[in-house]
Amino acid sequence: MDHLKPTSANSPPLTPLTFLDRAATVYGDSTSIIYNHTTYTWSQTHKRCLQLASSLAGIGIRRNDVVSVLAFNIPAMYELQFAVPMAGAVLNNLNTRLDARTISVMLRHSESKLLFVDSHLQALAHDAVSRFPPEITPPVVVLIKDYNCLLNDDVGIVTTSYEDLVKKGNKNNSLSNDDVGFEIVTTSYENLVKKGDANFRWVRPVNEWDPITLNYTSGTTSSPKGVVHSHRAIFILALDSLIDWSVPKKPVFLWTLPMFHSNGWGFTWGMAAVGGTNICLHKFTAGDVFTAVNRHHVTHMCGAPVVLNMIANSPNAKPLHNPVHFLTGGAPPPAAVVLRTESLGFIVSHGYGMTEVAGVVVSCAWKEEWNRLPVTEKASLKARQGVRTLGLTEVNVLDTESGLGVKRDGLTQGEIVLKGACLMLGYLKDPRATAMCMREDGWLYTGDVGVIHPDGYLEIKDRLKDVIITGGENVSSVEVESVLYCNPAVNEAAVVARPDKFWGETPCVFVSLMDGKDGGGSSDEILKFCRERLPHYMVPKTVVFMAELPKTATGKIMKSTLREMAKNMPPSMGNSRM
Amino acid sequence: MDHLKPTSANSPPLTPLTFLDRAATVYGDSTSIIYNHTTYTWSQTHKRCLQLASSLAGIGIRRNDVVSVLAFNIPAMYELQFAVPMAGAVLNNLNTRLDARTISVMLRHSESKLLFVDSHLQALAHDAVSRFPPEITPPVVVLIKDYNCLLNDDVGIVTTSYEDLVKKGNKNNSLSNDDVGFEIVTTSYENLVKKGDANFRWVRPVNEWDPITLNYTSGTTSSPKGVVHSHRAIFILALDSLIDWSVPKKPVFLWTLPMFHSNGWGFTWGMAAVGGTNICLHKFTAGDVFTAVNRHHVTHMCGAPVVLNMIANSPNAKPLHNPVHFLTGGAPPPAAVVLRTESLGFIVSHGYGMTEVAGVVVSCAWKEEWNRLPVTEKASLKARQGVRTLGLTEVNVLDTESGLGVKRDGLTQGEIVLKGACLMLGYLKDPRATAMCMREDGWLYTGDVGVIHPDGYLEIKDRLKDVIITGGENVSSVEVESVLYCNPAVNEAAVVARPDKFWGETPCVFVSLMDGKDGGGSSDEILKFCRERLPHYMVPKTVVFMAELPKTATGKIMKSTLREMAKNMPPSMGNSRM
Structure with a gap:
């Protein structure tokens, strides 16, 4: 049997992008997206994604370039899950709950070329981009305008090349922080859609192991890690999840799960596979x-x-x-x-x-x-x-x-x-x-x-890694601890999960202070210090001061003991001193 | 992104065989197979397949050996779809409607090592094996006894090696054709199941492109072609078909489609994926x-x-x-x-x-x-x-x-x-x-x-290839024609489809006879000639004699004209002379 090898006919790369072409044929007249008063059919979504992908390719986005998105569950967010990889690029969804500093780190780490931004997150995006040192080119920011204003949305300047966008973007992208109301975009999302070619032949992966997404995760270390997935993995995952959950044809799917969470657990693409209707909600x-x-x-x-x-x-x-x-x-x-x-x-x-x-x-x-x-x-x-x-x-x-x-x-x-x-x-x-x-x-x-x-x-x-899961978000205790350890007043810090009726868990920090600093370290100061350096959801909800943290014989902090303490705290207990 | 390559964790070979392990966990107590008074659960089917695979490996069946099956839709047929590839072998389902000559050709072409035979097809299998020339070792025949007699089925001799089976098989496998009631098996299917190890670690494919099945098809040429599929292709097809048909969990699937037809269009494995109940029917x-x-x-x-x-x-x-x-x-x-x-x-x-x-x-x-x-x-x-x-x-x-x-x-x-x-x-x-x-x-x-x-x-x-589809079976006109052309009385022959209310289509042959043989070629003689050389379903149902077949300017027989004629024949019309 050894003479039988893969051929070009039986080994085209597996990719979830083929779902969309098919949806346009099978579900063309069915509703793809509903968001307030905006409604699309699958043939419209197909066309819009092709147009957007064509515009991305047209301005110079190339295979394996990273394109980032910072958006709530709005139609553009859904479309970008297809359009970005259809231009050959790698889709980088950003967690909207992150702080500007972290987003900035991710944008730099990924060398992101473009950043699509929900109009409601414009200030956050600006803050993130403005943190770039002058010698590094930040991504060009493209604004997704509010869907209520879409009718008047053809005033943006359409540029012809990425370099052009960078140039114009940088010019406007003044680094002065007090320039809050400024215009950071040179073109808008809708303009890119409108000016694109609906007959664009989307960029198929050369190999099914080619990257399709880049999703940052809070890991065990203080710097976020960029998880890269292949077209193949996403194809298998998307079909697998449909079967596992027995999703029928034409479901009506309500987007309460943020699409930035593992691309909505693969159901962003999965809905195209079964011709579902995506009900989008902002907050x-x-x-x-x-x-x-x-x-x-x-x-x-x-x-x-x-x-x-x-x-x-x-x-x-x-x-x-x-x-x-x-x-x-x-x-x-x-x-x-x-x-x-x-x-x-x-x-x-x-x-x-x-x-x-x-x-x-x-x-x-x-x-x-x-x-x-x-x-x-x-x-x-x-x-x-x-x-x-x-x-x-x-x-x-x-x-x-x-x-x-x-x-x-x-x-x-x-x-x-x-x-x-x-x-x-x-x-x-x-x-x-x-x-x-x-x-x-x-x-x-x-x-x-x-x-x-x-x-x-x-x-x-x-x-094992002491991750705290709060409201569906993973918080690495090590990451929070590493910030606390930057505070000169802090001697030792350990963050564990405290059960919470609403959030599931919240971060609870046990702190011992430096000699002589006992009076100086109030819980408010500790929290303020964290807030300035961490996204809101990572900031501890409880601070407990101890003279010394419990340790094993080898000097390792006994997190299991602290976890037990956090677990048994009365609900009324806030920040305290022990 | 180029540094990211497949690793052993993310690239284990895709194979439908993993469905069965999972079915034993998720659907262990659910019914897997019902056949008359025989019923199995998924945990029993899992165990029986592991045992059978272990016996196959134990007697010396090795990776990429071909194991053939000639059986109706009985439980053993279903189990073999898993057990044969779980031993690392390539599963070769044979069409039960074929004649002994064709089956013999396939067994030789595939170098099949073992042939599992439904008790009702014993004579056909014997005929096929007895056609092997003495210098070629035929496959060892293993009998699947009638399910009504299973209780008394522990009298078979269990041998310890494939060589042993071949030796004993050949000894019994007397080539004399009149020895009809003889014993061609040295062990039985149930014995192989019983003596196997339920804790066997089944043989995973080394590569997802490794072969899993070999299915012969009537092609455009006179010799059948052996279609080889990979584990990967079957994994994708099986999941794909479940989604396309929106098959829910725990369906009850009635096997009217022969499992030898493309392994029941992949639903043999598909039923394990969703924990279905397979209702088996013989005829x-x-x-x-x-x-x-x-x-x-x-x-x-x-x-x-x-x-x-x-x-x-x-x-x-x-x-x-x-x-x-x-x-x-x-x-x-x-x-x-x-x-x-x-x-x-x-x-x-x-x-x-x-x-x-x-x-x-x-x-x-x-x-x-x-x-x-x-x-x-x-x-x-x-x-x-x-x-x-x-x-x-x-x-x-x-x-x-x-x-x-x-x-x-x-x-x-x-x-x-x-x-x-x-x-x-x-x-x-x-x-x-x-x-x-x-x-x-x-x-x-x-x-x-x-x-x-x-x-x-x-x-x-x-x-394009003038295939005639009769009762779901593909008949290659070229294949039938090549037999007709072996008849010395035949000058020209062309086979086309004739529409048929019951079969969909039947083969209809247009023949012109050799000079002076006009009287010698009766339709009965033509049909007898075909019956001796072709499986029953390929034998033309209509014979039309013509002085000369219609031809194009370049001398090519005009099949389109003949197809029109066959289409417009009155239903009452049988064999005729024009």
């Missing part, structure tokens, strides 16, 4: 969710447990007319929240994933017979991470000492490891971190500690 | 279908239009209690048949595929708005082949002269070409045929002539 309350669900007959939505919690506890909560499938992940959903939302008519599924695996690759795979169990038992089964999806090749829990698989008894803990086609290519410009994560033994080490139950289902027990 | 009537549908609450089934026709015209036909999804392919379903079966409660989908693409890769992708059209218009839309599935990268219709895509006007004809990950690796030991089919321009040439409608949907109009 939302629980009331907005119920309104959208009823108005648009929503069938599917995703979100962190904090969104599930928001829905469950909303005064607007009313039983649904039709069931809505809710896929949650990022942290195990609390049993009480699952029960409450299911009683309203939501069908909750729970999946496990991480930026490094592009979406959900382990899921709680519900069994019919479990429906007969008592409600609390059901909820705790649903909170388990579960089994690998079809797209993942293997999952295991390895003993951290021996490296062997742990006993499947639901008790023996080890590190969760993964192997499969949805895994990242690696971290951008960080071969050391890549090799630490994806090791030579063929496993990706998640840093999560788990057990395997006798029925083969996986459950996360703890996090 | 069946329309009555059996209705009985099975009602008894087992069948949700999904596949079959050629001839099966749809059989159901539509059955006196047992009664409206269904619950809708049954019926996926048809191989030939366009006649409008009247679609209407009649849909009125009973079947939901008919239509797909297009071929052995070379592993399953359905173009499908009629129904649009909601078409439901409002008149019934006949609906049926003709449903008969179109449609649009590519998500797993196929591109499809086009090329002008045979210029090689350019035809106008999308529903009128301009060209050859249908495909590009995508589900395409075969190539033809076994036939690089010339492989290169003719998958050309350097990156397309697989299907040999089918089609048009593209203005809405982007594809429709087959004719077949």
